[in-house]
Amino acid sequence: MTQPKTLYAAYAALIETVLTDLVADGVLPAGTSFANVTLEPPRDVSHGDLATNAAMVLAKGAGMNPRALAEAITAKLTAHPTITSADIAGPGFINLRLAPQAWLDELQAIVQLGDDYGRSTMGEGRKVNVEYVSANPTGPMHMGHCRGAVVGDALGSLLEFAGHEVIREYYVNDAGAQVDVLARSVHMRYCEALGQTITIPEGLYPGDYLVPVGQQLAAEFGDQYAAAPEGEWLILFRTRAVAAMMDMIREDLATLGIKHDLFSSEAELQASGKVDASEAWLRAHDLVYDGVLEAPKGKAPPEDWEPVQLPLFRSTKFGDDQDRPIKKSNGAWTYFGADLAYHFQKAQTADALVDIWGADHAGTVKRIKAAVAALTSADGAPPKPFEVKLVQMVQLLKGGQPFKMSKRSGNFVTLADVVEMVGKDVVRFTMLTRKPDAQMDFDFDKVVEASKDNPVFYVQYAHARIRSTLRKAADAGLSPSDADIARLGAEEMALIARAAQFPREIEAAARAREPHRIAFYLYDLAADLHSYWNLGNDRPEKRFIVEQDPELTAARLFLGSAIGQVIKGGLAVLGVEAVESM
Structure with missing residues (x-):
């Protein structure tokens, strides 16, 4: 059975047919691109049901006045049986009014498609790598990671729903100094498990989440490493500690329903020689050279500054304000050098890349985007699409005041504790109720409040209300099957019109890589549903169940x-x- 075309897709196709006919008629020049033609609901619902900018964006290329082109377009559109009027507004916008049957057909399509309503083929199976969370493997997930985790996971689902193949990736930063600190912290807990009295020195990780790791090592190795030099146990303890922390991180993420398809290790990346290979590739393409960094900006360089020759990436060629070193003076890779190789690796297996970063990494966006542009376009191909989405921190509140919780970490609030308090759904939806780059307050009282001011409750309650009504109707022997939906009136048509926007909202959100748009849309749809429901409070004939009819x-x-x-x-x-x- 052929799936029905949803309303916006159907009328967009109709407009394209009309414009193609105008090309054939000689009104529009051959080869005219319709890429910038849009179809959307008008800002003011009193203007109509749909609006298109076709005349506005195509008039210049046709050498026509926009209103004159709009008249040619409307003459053809009004011949369609479900378009009752096509009015020209302002300099050439076209507002369309649809016959009720158009909305009733869409209502049928929603029910017929079920869970597939809104699903799109827009992505055409293109692979998108979405990298998110990527917290250092030094402890449990905390609320600083939560927002980016939810945004990344929801974006992955959104892109899949819009027809992309998605690779959800977590980059394990297990090659830096922080994992050596982790290993030393675990060694302290190992000694503690052997009966020693310890004091965690400043600079190590104090959280008691490391106690089980130390106990496991003590059970396995006894006192073999208690007094041994660091060189004998550091690598072993580091490996075991990172593995234990990643198990903990996976468990924490699972409480939010978050999963990854791929965990990529920075240490393995470097050990495999892929970082060296990326440097060689960049040198071969004249994108890395040996040079001296500019002195730090200011009136005079610091006294301890010395010019040192380093391998530099030509990031200024791609809009950065200076070329960037990929190695330190001691030969170790810089964070940028390692990230460059990591993105080079990702670009081999995906058609587009998206990174979800904390806002504190904003300063590195320009250079990594320059690097990816270089790595994916040096052989003449267009650069692969790459976006970095920045996510602001979340402030925890209770009753409007900063909230502190008991912590097993030593210095932060864990994600698992918050999910346990308010539930997965509350945390996930709340994280998407503001744009990621906007500051967010997470008030424990408000997110569980049963009111319109709590978007999570408001949207879920709309669904629960509908399900409750359907159950009540079924108990009374009433059913929506074989319904004569032509009985529906103006208020119902307005509700269908809002629902009909879902497929276009999916595509728009997927193009913009912004899953929060779906949360915003659902709130608006829920508001319309509740408003419609409330009509029946004072007017029984407006209720869903009218027993006499x-x-x-x-x-x-x-x-x-x-x-x-x-x-x-x-x-x-x-x-x-x-x-x-509810």
Whole structure:
């Protein structure tokens, strides 16, 4: 069975057909691109049901006045049986009004497609690597990681729903000095497990989450490394500690329903020689050279500054403000050098890359984007699309005041503790209720509040209301099957119109790499549903169940099941459950 084309896709195709006919008629020049033509709901609903900018964006290329081109377009559009009017507004925008049947057809499509309503082939199977979380493997996940984790995971689901193949990746930073600090911290806990009295010195990790790791090593090796020189145990303890921390991190992420397809180790990357290979490739393409860094900016260089020759990446060629070293003076790789090789590796297996970073990494965005542009375009190919999404920190509050919790970490609030307090769905949806680069307050009281001011409750309650109504109707022997949906009126059509925006919202959010748009949309749809529901508070004839009119009841139940389906589908993209009751 052929799947029905959703409303916006159908009318976009209609407009493209009209424009193609105008090319054939000689009104538009041959080869005219329709790429910038849009179809969307008008900002003011009183202007119509759909609006297109076709005349505005194509008039210049056609050498025509926009309004004159708009008249040619509307003449063809009004011949379509479900377009009741096509009005020209302002300098050439076209507003369309649709016959009720267009909305009823969309309602049928929502129910027919079910969980696939809104699913798109836009991505055409292109692979997108989404790298998110990538916290240092030195302890449990804390709330500083939470927002980026949710944004990245929801983005992966969104892109899959929009037709992409997604690789969810976690980059394990296990080659830096912080993992040596971790190993030394574990050695302290190992000695403690052997019966020694310890004091964790400043600079090591104090959290008691390392106690089990130390105990396991003590059980396995006895006192073999208690008094041994660091060189004899550092690598072993580092390896074991990182493995234990990654197990803990996976468990913490699982509490949020977050998973990764791939865990890439920085240490393994360097040991494999891939960083050296990327340097050789860059040198062969004249993108790395040996040079001297500029002195630090200021009136005069610091007294201890000395010019040192280092391998430098030509990042100024790609918009950076200076070329960047990929190695330190001691021959060790810089963070930038290692990241450069890592992205080079990722680019081999994906058509596009997205990194989700904390806002504190904003200063490195320009140079890593320059590097990826260089690595993916040096042989004449266009650079692979690469975006970095910055995520601001979350401030924890309770009753509007900063909130402190008991911590097993020693110095931060764990993600697992927060999920245990308020639940996975509350945390996930709340993290998507603001743009990622905007500051966010997470108030423990507000996120569980049963009110319109709590978006999580408001959206889930809309779905629960619908499901409760359908159960109540079923108990009374009423069903939405075989409904005559032509009985639906203006208020219902407005609700269908909002639901019909879901497929275009999916595609727009996927193009922009912004899953929070779906959370915003769901809130608006829930608001419309609640407003419609409230009509029945004072007017019984407006309720979903009108006992004296089973035919109208069936039509409204059909509508309710469709709205519930859209809410359920949107929440699924965000990784949030559509609850049956509240």
